[in-house]
Amino acid sequence: MPCHHRSKETLLERRPTIAVIDREALRHNYRQIRSNISQATKVLAVVKANAYGHGDVETAAVLQDLGCEYFGVAMPEEGIRLRESGISMPILILGGVFPNQIAEVFEFSLTPVVFDLFTLRLINEFAAKKGLIKDIHLKLDTGMGRLGIRPQDALLLVQELSGARHIRLEGVLSHFAEAEEEDRSFSKKQAELFLKAVQSLRESGISPPLLHMANSAAIIAPFLSPSPRVRRVRKGAVAYKDAGFNLVRPGLMLYGAYPSERLMKKIDLKPALALKTRVLSLKKIDAGFSVSYGRRFVAKRNSAIAVLPIGYADGYMRSLSNKSSVLIRGKRAPVAGVICMDLTMCDVTDIPDVREHDEAVLIGSQGSERITAEEIASLAGTIPYEVLCGISARVPRVYIS
């Protein structure tokens, strides 16, 4: 039996450092996305990188039960994991496929994103040999400077496609470079370039059923303003409908984190992950005594230090040393000294009655206090994406509700 299905009893015998995933929060966030888009728009849940650390198999199962139409992963291996766990909805391979992966893409009915002629031909040949027609999505680079063919080269692909009888263009996509920015001009330009390219595809007789661009930030704050006629119907939703976009690709927001602080006002999301442990050891140190490698914390007063069994090997980043805090008995205990591979110390001098084995929350809430992945990211000089998918495989995931 895989470890994520272990019973609570088994977990009690292990180190208490765990990531608790609240399925109800995932459901809430999914429903928030649905209510922000038009009814005809489908949702492709991005569950790459182990669902941003939340457990891909478990997350996809929750979302498939809610009627999620499509899943997105970075690479074929991730898609195969989902297939083997019983996910039957289409799975898009966002990060592309190498030639040696094409056989498995067919075997597990995965849908590749294609951005070059060479791969297109290989897939067509493979499908021809098998005597079937393979759905693909075509990626255009409208300004991300990453994957995708240039919109002005799209017609080359059209010619190729018209000869590729074993390929069906199910979708065309592009990706925003700065959808979370306050200044929306570049994103608007990208959306317009995309639509122009789609229009010229249509004029050549190619009308892919699915058009998609929006990541979390663009779902929360869409880029093409709806015409006054439809503005009354529903705020964000119509923008996509208007533009012919009919699939959205949320990742981060599914997990209850925000792509930027600015977007917090616009939608109510619930963090789905809590990172918790328990006090392993409690000690008193005298003023002047130092804590951890490099002696970067020196006690200014007689202090109480709690040692926690979590470190950077669990994804609690070393860059948080002397910066972040941990919730114990409903209060914030500042991290004291350098975070080690397996251990983190914190100063509990100002928290009365702390005992060994008390719960410590590194991400999540306790009492009326809360630490978000966004807060941790900002202290560590990174983004919540990296904080969440950085929680390592040695931290067991425990599922509630």
Ligand SMILES: *Cc1c(COP(=O)(O)O)cnc(C)c1O
């Ligand atoms: C990861 C990814 C997404 C999801 O982005 P979020 O900002 O997490 O919503 C969407 N599209 C593509 C192509 C991606 O790689």
